[in-house]
Amino acid sequence: MSEPVPVTILLVEDDEVIRRSVAMALERYGYRVTVAGDGLTGLELFRDGRHDLLLLDVMLPALDGIGLCRRIRESSTAPILMMSARGDALDVVSGLEAGADDYVVKPVDTAILVARIRSLLRRAAFVPPAAAPSDPPQMVAGALVFGDLSIDPAALEVRRAGEEIALAPTELRLLLEFSAHPGIVLDRQSLLRNVWDYGWDGDTRVVDLCVQRLRKKIGADRIETVRGFGYKLRR
Known part of the structure; x- marks a missing residue:
């Protein structure tokens, strides 16, 4: 071996x-x-x-x-x-x-x-989060579809208007976390735990900046800021 x-x-x-x-x-x-x-x-x-x-x-x-x-x-x-x-x-x-x-x-x-x-x-290593069991997004050929955005959790591919988007590992994991909970507000500390794998409170600026980078790639209006709480992926 x-x-x-x-x-x-x-x-x-x-x-x-x-x-x-x-x-x-x-x-x-x-x-x-x-x-x-x-x-x-x-x-x-x-x-x-x-x-x-x-x-x-x-x-x-x-x-x-x-x-x-x-x-x-x-x-x-x-x-x-x-x-x-x-x-x-x-x-x-x-x-x-x-x-x-x-x-x-x-x-x-x-x-x-x-x-x-x-x-x-x-x-x-891309371990995708489990999909939310209730009120799931539309599925097309195994991909989650949000308007012109499609996310294939199995193939780890993201497309916008049919064009594949290159995402850094953290950006992809963040998007997978959002797509597993569409329409649900996710606070910054929970994102730090689930995406950044922090077992302790960390600097939430890493979340804000990664969300900004992700918005530039998938569309600025796709991720909504909920002031005082966090972010959510629009359905």
Whole structure:
């Protein structure tokens, strides 16, 4: 029987001490880690190899983490976890708007970092939520249909007006969660638990920014904001 292929992480961090300590910590958990000290080198490594997850610092020389995240998102839906030294709202929002799935603030405890990584990898494995048993949406050839939007939970395909839409793992899992509960308001904390797999209260900005990205792809009016409560998918 062949040995399982270890998960490969691309770590892009300019501080050598942090880069080495994080890489060593992740390797102790069984991950294979490729490292880069600047954004351009990180981009080259990303293009040259297969990486299951990317761990990017925000402040990088040559090409910063936000720019690197955008470049990666042009051709890949691999999970991206941003690291910020400050945790400033601007850093967090910029990273999430660029396509990152989550973020951590440095210095980060190894156990928390690994928990976030495992959560992202589980999301990337696409375990769709179960469909709501009552008042289901219209089904056409196994797909859930909401106007011009069709969602196939089995094939993990989303189409709008017949054209397939490329969604990042977190965007797809978020849409599947909404489609399993059409017309029902889902609050941000429950979305964090069910989509981001947080076992604790997290920063709800990740939800808001992911909803914004999803709206741009499936239609701005498809997901309704219910002020003071959360979001719902229009029937």
